[in-house]
Amino acid sequence: MAVPWSDVIGLFSSNPGLDEDGFPITAPADPVEVFTNRLSIHSNEYYMAKQQGIELEYRFEIRVIEFNGEDMATYKGQDYEIERTYEKGEFIELVLRKRGDQHGS
Template sequence: MRHNDVIYFLIPETREDELGQKIPTGNYNERMVYANQYSISQSEFYNASAQGLKPEKEFEIYSFEYQGEDLLRHEGTTYHIIRGSTSGEKMRITCEKDVGNG
């Protein structure tokens, strides 16, 4: 299957303070990745809802492309990554809308 969707992993920018500690600036760098979008299964939706999560989208990417990011953007909306599962060279990432970022 071809990866027909484009997602952007959001990497937080940081700056160093006078003590050398990394402080988030509130800005993000983006890294583009091609993905396949999948629907959330009914069982996954209800299992996640029981834990207070609201999964909305699931994407499949190549495993090597994921570097531990917490946020991604798809079609102008920011999503929080709530789960990732790897199967061979591919990985599925489950996301919920990031309420704080629209």
């Protein structure tokens, strides 16, 4: 069993911006690292998402006070989109999918 609060993820938002030539781009902000509990994805949720063409990768629990509505996360050098959140008391669960995995949309 993993030690509680031993995983770290980076949270960031994909902020619209402009490149050097003034063209619109999506430029991610610098991630803010937070300690997390890594949880298992519920099998029902996993298979329902898979039917929609969405591959859920991870589920993390963090403290609500550390979440500011970010839509992206980084974990072990890989970027992920925050597919959904679920607030429960002083904690919030974040369910992540690989960035760009929107086949069901």
